[in-house]
Amino acid sequence: MTPHGQLTVRRPTDVSPDSLVRLMRTHEKSLTGVATYSREDALRAAGHPGYEENSWCLTGPGDEVIAWAALTPRGNELDAVLTALPGRHGVSAARTLLCLLLDRADALAVENDRPYSVTVGDVLRGDEVVPTVLKEAGFVRGATTGQYDIDLTADALPMMLPDGGAVRAADLDDPGELAALHALHRRCSAKGPKTEDAAVYAAALRRSRDAGGAARLLEVSGRPAGHVLTTGSGNEGRVLEVAVAPAFRGLGVGLALLTAGFAELRARGAVRALSTLETGDVHRAEAFVPVFAVTGARSLTRFRLGPA
Secondary structure (H helix, E strand, O other), X not given: OEEEOXXXXXXXXXXXXXXXXXXXXXXXXHHHOOOOOOHHHHHHHHOOOOOOOOEEEEEOHHHOEEEEEEEEEEOOEEEEEEEEOOOOOHHHHHHHHHHHHHHHHHHHHHHHOOXXXXXXXXXXOXXXXXXXXXXXXXXXXXXXXXXXXXXXXXXXXXXXOOOOEEEEEOOOOOHXXXXXXXXXXXXXXXXXXXXXXXXXXXXXXXXXXXOOOEEEEEEEOOEEEEEEEEEEEXXXXXXXXXXEOHHHOOOOHHHHHHHHHHHHHHHOXXXXXXXXXXXXXXXXXXXXXXXXXXXXXXXXXXXXEOOO
């Protein structure tokens, strides 16, 4: 642990998970009015390879977490998160953790003899701390992602499948099926970082399954066309990923996968779901309102720093 004035740098494994969850929920609620971060989200983050050496918390008085940062290597990219509460220590906390992130990125570049770009994602619209600190360090704004609240108590839509299409549960113990899911993940149109290592991706899928998640595969005439990954806890669920193979885009596969994902969550008792989709303007949700019961939307932005 390293003190920085009245703040102390700690590893997330050395602080209460509940304190980290409180940080994220307080941050979300202050900006959007709704808190979505859960203990399951914290456990998913902790399951990333190298999490312990690639993550930090800053604690203030009472050892309460006031800022958190972590990075995950994905091919030639380091996918990072950075959150700091506004207030007296907000900017200094964000700067301190960003310095740790960038120092670690430099160390990994030397250790692995490869250049890395760094992306800080999931920055909420309205955050006045993190974007300012990122821009000071030379980061530029990238893609915007929309996170939509879906009311699962509304009447469910019938699933519209393309000709020859069928949806089934993916077999996460079948190496061939895991390879198909990973190929879909790597080739999906989302601009966010991809998990290039097939073994790491498979391990993440199995962890999610063991925690109550599900993976459903859509095939067209026996060919993998897309998949949807979901997870749920209590009455809340989340669509983690929707991936459509390039050859099957424009055929309604993505819509069918979302419908299947929401049906899976509804069957598990969820009454509300979060679905994240890349979009130019999250507040123009007209495309989803007639199809799904959208009750709210928020913007998440990625900031990117190229390799030195």
